[in-house]
Amino acid sequence: MLLVTGATGFVGSAVVAHLHEQGYAVRAMVRDPSRADVLPDGVERVAADLADADSLAxxxxxxxxxxxxxxxxxxxxxxARELNVGGTRRVVEAVRRAGVRRLVHTSTSAAICVPDPDGPGCLVAEDAAGGTALTDTYSATKAEAETVVLDAVAAGGLDAVVATVVNVYGPSPRGPLSYNQLFAAAARGEVEGIVDTRVGWTLAQDVAAGELLAFTDGEVGRRYVLCGQIASFPEVLDTYCELAGSPHRVRALPQGSELPPGAPPFADRSVVYGHLGGYRVRDDGARALGAAPRGIAEGLALTADFMRA
Structure with a gap:
């Protein structure tokens, strides 16, 4: 039996669907039963809360x-700190109490985005020492949460791996959330400009497949970065618009630019990464496990079909 926390979220529901399709018995941790309609038939539901260590165990x-x-x-x-850091600490404690063999902790490139020693911009690497150059609450608390897990591994008694995901998009049981919202806004002509900075992009299904590989074949205490392709925000949005049959295109703004108030959801991430000069990725470990995430041409074509349906 495999338990998934965040099972009704954008990425979590994709992980549940993939594990179920691969024949695993899956138990989905659900805090809000009204969101459980995205879970496949045959997936067990269990009520628990990250604030309650006993319910987690x-x-x-x-x-x-x-x-x-x-x-x-x-x-x-x-x-955010209570959920991302405190909640992760309670998950680690519950894993130990319940005698779970392995924990796969999902982190983010924002948690390990540091100045690139070999050039401009930042680096997201599997061998990063930890910490991030990003100062927003989400990035900082996810960096702390990752430290909680890796410190517990180093102290002994915890078998855990970290699956680090970059910007996630694409078909998911949860529907048109995450960066899909930004793509749809661009196709409607609602994104006048976006900062021209390069970051990583990965399909939700490829994240799910990579997480399973980390569980089955990953090395204890290792971080595995799941990245499909590095591409700029304007390139991704314009490609999506073309595939979706939209005549709209976005204006590329220089790195360091700000967006006007009221910009669509997730557009602000181009500003955040633009101030850092974008980033490059080292993901050799994940690819050695067999991870083969798709590039943006294929991924955005799948996304356009999904969003159209």
Whole structure:
């Protein structure tokens, strides 16, 4: 049995669907039952809360693995820290109490984005020492959460790996959330300009496949970066518009630019990464495991078809 936290989220629901399709017995941790309609038939539901260590341990009872994806995005600082850092600490404690064999902790490129020693911009690498150049609440608390997991591994007694995801998009049981919202806004002509900075992009299904590889074949205490392709925000949005049959295109703004108030969801990430000069990725470990995430041409074509349907 495999437990997934954050099972009804954009990425979490994709992980649940993939594990289920691969024949695993899956238990989805659900805090809001009204969101459980995205879960496949045959997936067990269990009520638990990251704030309640006892409920977490009960949810993990009999599980061989735990995929921890629950996280706070867009919450105020104290709430985000309580969920992302405190919640992860309680997950680690519950994994130990329940005797779970392996924890796959889902992190983000924003948690390990540091100045690139070999050139301009930043580097996202599997062998990063930890910490991030980003100062927003989400990035900072996810960096702290990753430290909680890796420190527990180093202290002994915890088998855990870290799956680090870059900007996620594409078909997901949760629907047109995440960067899909930005793509749709661009296709409607609602994105006048976006900062011209290069970052990583990965399909939600490819994240799910990479997380399973990390669980089955990953090395204890290792970080595995799941990245399909590095591309600029304007390149991605214009490609999506073309594939979606939209006549609209976006204006590329210089790195360091700001966006006007009211910009569509996730457009602000181009500003955040633009101030850092974008980033490059080292993901050799994930690819050695067999991860083969698709590039943006194929991924955006799948996304356009999904969004059209």
């Amino acid at each position: 009960r949810a993990m009872d009999g599980c061989e693995g735990v995929f921890h994806l629950a996280a706070a995005v867009g919450m105020p600082g104290p709430e």
